[in-house]
Amino acid sequence: METGPSRTVRLWRRAPWSRSPLMRRYDRIESGLALAVVVFVLMMVPLAAAYGTITYGGLVERSRLDRQTSRQVEAVVLGTAPGDAAVRQDTETSPRTGEVDDGRWVRWMQDGQSRTARWDPAAGARPGETIDLWVDVTGAPVAPPRSGADSAATAVVAALTVWTVTAAAAGAGLYGLHRWAEHRRGAAWDSEWRGLGTTPGWPA
Structure with a gap:
């Protein structure tokens, strides 16, 4: 059972403005x-929220631009890599002739x-399955x-990452x-304890 001052009272007594004679400079x-x-960490809450808001706005704008410069098409998943004919149709994006890459090749009409x-x-799609594919202007x-x-x-x-990293660094x-x-308190106590032996009236 706690009989001394409450934790709040003890914290208040350790405040920098406390007049307690036991409070040293450090x-x-x-x-x-x-x-x-504590004040800094609390102030970082609205700042982190503002950072998150700016990030959200940038992502929304990027998504809007992506929708303007790309379009969605239906593509068929291939079970194997296409052959020579497909390679001639699209030399920049087709695989090498005869290469097998289970389900990682798609074909669409453009x-x-x-x-x-x-x-x-x-x-992860099955060969022959139709999927939605986004393509750019090229x-x-x-x-x-x-x-x-x-x-x-x-x-x-x-936002949470910014606040957490800042709070962790401050902590x-x-x-x-x-x-x-x-360390300073321990050194001060040791120094005062050693000085007790030379205080007048005290046995050496």
């Missing part, structure tokens, strides 16, 4: 910097022509534009300061 330094760290390309995200497959939910999730993670600095203050 005790006040530690308390003052601890208070500054401007009345058959196009074939390697598309790793289709590796006809090359590209990643689909981010959805609003994906952009929001990425922005939240970015590490405060812990180092606390260890320094503990």
Whole structure:
């Protein structure tokens, strides 16, 4: 059962403005910097939120531009790499003749022509399955534009990462300061304890 002052009272007594004669200079330094760290970490909450908002806006704008410069087509997943004919149809994106890459090649129609390309995200699809494929203005497959939910999730993670890293760095600095203050307190107690033997009236 706790019979002494409450934790809140003890913390208040260790505040940098405390008039307690037991507070040494480095005790006040530690308390003052601890208070500054707490205020700093709290101030980082709206700053991290602002960073997340800016990140979200950038992702939404990027998604809008992606939708303007790309379009969605239906593509068929190939079981094996296409042969010479497909290679001649699209020499930039087709595989080497005879190469087998289970389900990682897709074929689609673009401007009345058959196009074939390697598309790793289709590796889990079955041969002959139709998938949605996004292509850019040159006809090359590209990643689909981010959805609003994906952009929001990425922005939240970015904001939390900024705040967590900042808080962790501030906490590490405060812990180092606390260890320094503990060392100084221990050294001061040792010095005073050794001085007791030379105080007048005390036995040597």
